[in-house]
Amino acid sequence: MSESSLLNKQNTEKETYFLMEHEGADLISKFKLPVAASKLAKDETDAVLSANSIGYPVVLKGMFKDIVHKTEAGIVKLAIENDLQLKEAYTEIIENAKKYDPLAVMTGVLVQEMADKGIELIFGVKRDPIFGHQLIIGFGGTLVEIMKDFSVRMLPVNETEVEEMVKELKSYPILKGYRGQSGINLSEVKRICMGLNKLVQEKPEIAELDLNPVIFNEEKATICDVRILIDEQKVEQNQSRSLEAVEKMINPQSVAVIGASTNENKNGGRLFRYLVENKYPGKLYPINPGAKDIKGYKAYPNLIDVPGDVDLACIIVSSDRVPGVMRDCITKGVKAAIIYSSGFAEIGGEGEKLQEEVLALAKEGNIRVLGPNSIGIASPEKQIYTAFGAALESKVKVPGNIGFISQSGAMGSALLSKAWEQRVGFSRWISVANEADLSATDFIEVLAEDELTNVISVFMEGLKDAAAFERASKKALENEKPLLIYKTGRSDVGKRAVQSHTGTIAGDDTVYSAAFDKWGALQVNHLEDLIDVSVALDVQPLPNGNKIGVMTASGGACSVIADLCSEKDLDLPELTETSDKILELIPPFGSAQNPIDVTAEIIAQPEMFKEVLETLTQDPDIDGVIVMLTTNADPGASVIAKAILDVFKRNEKPIVVGRLGATAIAPQAMELYSNHHFPVYSTPEKVVNVMHYLVRYNKLFKKQQR
Known part of the structure; x- marks a missing residue:
């Protein structure tokens, strides 16, 4: 069967099917693999002739369209040394297949050269419905899921990325060769x-591919x-719409509150x-x-009765x-709307239909919509609070340069209140909710151009449009605005885990991480990192390396910080001339080596x-400095x-800077830090973690500049 007929054949029952191994082998050989x-x-006779042509030892594999897991079915026979063994193996394959699936029809038996023993890797491809094809390289062949030693990148990859993938594997010391043993080529x-x-x-149309081992x-x-695995289903492409009207949403000169x-x-x-x-400094219409x-x-x-224009x-x-109000917006010529109302797609059924109706009206009137089910937008610097979250009950509302986007209204509101309590300021705070129209990705692109925003921080549950996210991420990079993402809603395994090692490995969260890395977004691991790291990236220069x-x-703090730095791949280099200089400044019972203990x-x-x-x-030789203070008190702390x-x-x-002591004993010092918008972290873990992310973002940023 020709390659084109294999990949373009029509299957009347389903659009998804596995190629048999010989079909897959024929296909990949055309790409010089x-x-x-x-x-x-x-x-059987043909098998003997084939084995003699290839040369013993050989492997026999039964080819049955309906049997995917050949080893489990007992239709793979290894290390066959001669014609007699081959005939016996051939008979066993037929018998085992009948026991496993009496209805299975054999296409033939694949006779394959027996590869010499060596280091086993898996190469996999998975087509993600959002981000497209992913490449997986893993150690251990059939044991890859147990070893859990693999690396993932978005395709296409370049040779530098391949080198990075191999070096990321925990098994890299084996792969590069050790104790006289040669590594892989x-x-x-x-x-x-x-x-x-x-x-x-x-x-x-390739949905999944395993080359294993x-x-x-x-x-x-x-x-x-x-x-x-072939999947011929077509993926619908999202159509982009202009974001020009979003300017009126985040910087409105006039606001009408329908339902005031x-x-x-x-x-x-x-x-x-x-x-x-x-x-609010603009015109307000209840x-x-x-x-x-x-x-x-x-x-x-x-x-419609409002006398002036409504932004x-x-x-x-x-x-x-809501649909009636949207029709009024069309008549009035409004181009931006926030829908706070619930009862739409989040409840399913009729709510989904209602949301589709509202979106259709928005497109008809060329209106950009935030929501439904949104808490709104807060812009402290401009005193614009088109939001109703409980965080706004706070008496202290701090302006700043961090743009925050949340796909969870409640979580976003909680983080806003917590940030203000810590005197951390946001330029914009945006709750995107159902994303019927405008998405988190759209606001990343908007904030990348926002004059008030230096850092963009996102609480993310998922994405719908990879191309839009790539465009927004690149715009943030071009404008040197770090993009931080905390991704929640991590799924367990791929949908076809039982059919493919690749499907098991490349779960949704792994794929998201690969996309973030590809496009220069810094993924953080914990919710509190969104605030801690955002503030650091707003204030701190990037370190040139990890020294x-x-x-x-x-002395206790020295050992704690040293251990934490080791865990986070931060190098504490030995000091030379610097150590001699510091010795002249500190007591003789202190330590002038790195970590430096200046003593009480x-x-x-x-x-x-x-x-x-x-x-x-x-x-x-030092790329950045960590200062870990303990219980210093005013006035010395100041x-x-x-x-x-x-x-x-x-x-x-x-x-x-980290400070473990109570704030109450150094209020003047803490106020001084706060007035200079200089973050001070409360634990050794936080201070090391923040430096770790600064180093990571520097590497990410440099990689994007190549």
Whole structure:
């Protein structure tokens, strides 16, 4: 059967099917992949002839369209040395297949050369419904799921990425060779990966592919087993819409609140109160047919009755009334709307139909919509609070340069209140909710161009459009605005885990991580990292590498920080001339080596602290500095704070500060840090973790500049 007939044949029952191994082997051999020599035999006599042509020892594999797991069915026979063994194996394959599946029809028996023993790897491809084809390289062949030693990248990959994938494997010391044992031929790994690039480019209908095992012996690589899943279903492409109207959503000159209420226990009443209390600077129009005025503003019975233009419609009425309001928006010429109402796609059924109706109206009127089920947007610097989340009850609302986007309203609101409590400021806070129209990705692209935003931080549950995310991520990189993502909703395994090693390995979260890495987004592992790392990236310069100088006033803190740095792959280099200089500044019972212990005595002489810190920071072998303070108190703590801030301003290296002691004993120092928007972290774990992410983002950023 020809290649084209294999991949384009029509299956009347389903569009998804496995190629038999000989079909897959024929296909990949056309892309110059080193598949083991093989022949498909139609009967026992043909098998003997094929084995003699290939040369013993050989492997026999029964080819049955309906038997995917050949080893489980007992239709694979290894290390066959002669004609007699072959005939016996051939008979066993027929008998085992009948026991496993009496209805299975044999196409033939594949006679394959027996590869020499060596290092076994798996090469896999999985087509993700959002991000497209992913490449997997793993150690252990059939044991890869047990070994859990694999690396994933989005296809296509370049040779540098292939090298990175191999080096990421825990088994890399084995792969590069050790104790006189030769490792694998990296050029063969690259050849296979480049072939897979071309394969999926020309055959995008490949849903999953396993080359497993691929045996590396000396300079040679041999693909011993091929499994390919074909899925001919077409993937619909999302159509992009202009984001021009979103400017009116985040910076509205006039706002109409449809559903504004005199009852502040209702969401519409709270939303309007927040706008008024926070002194919204634009024109404000409450819409309520039962009120004459609300909080001193004239109320209008209908949006159409508003005398002036309306930049933003805030729709906070029952879900069944939303379509009517959208029609009023079309008539009024409104181009941006926030829908706070619930009762749409999040409840399924009729709610989904209602959301589709609202989206159709939005497209008809060329209106960009945030929501439904959104909590809204907060822009503290501009005193625009088109949001009703409980976080807005806070008396302290801190402006800043972090743009925060959340796909969870409740989680986003909680993080906003927590950030303000810590005196961390946001430029924009956005709850995207159902994403019927505008998505988190759209707002990443918007904030990449926002003059108030330096760092973009996202609480993410999932994505719908990979191309849009790639575009938004690249725009953030071009404008040198770090993009941080905390991804939740991690799924367990791929949908076809029982059919494919690749499906098991490349679960959704792994694929998301590969996409983030490909496009320059920094994925953080814990929710609190969103705030901790965002603040650091807003304030701190990036370190050039992972060589870190550590300065403490406690021998115990030295050992704790050193252990944590080792866990996070932060190197603490030995100091040379710098150590001699520091010895002259600290007590003889201190430590001038890295980590540096200036002892409690130097804390008692805070003016000396600055000289030690400056000396360490200026060491050319140090990329960044961690300062771990313990229980220093005012007034000495204030002197140290001033010293840290002064050294920080005059250098171009990150200085990440931790302080374990109570805030109450150093209020002046903590206020000084806060007034300079300089973060101080509460534990050794946090301070090391933040430096780790600064190093990671620097590597990510440099990789994107290649």
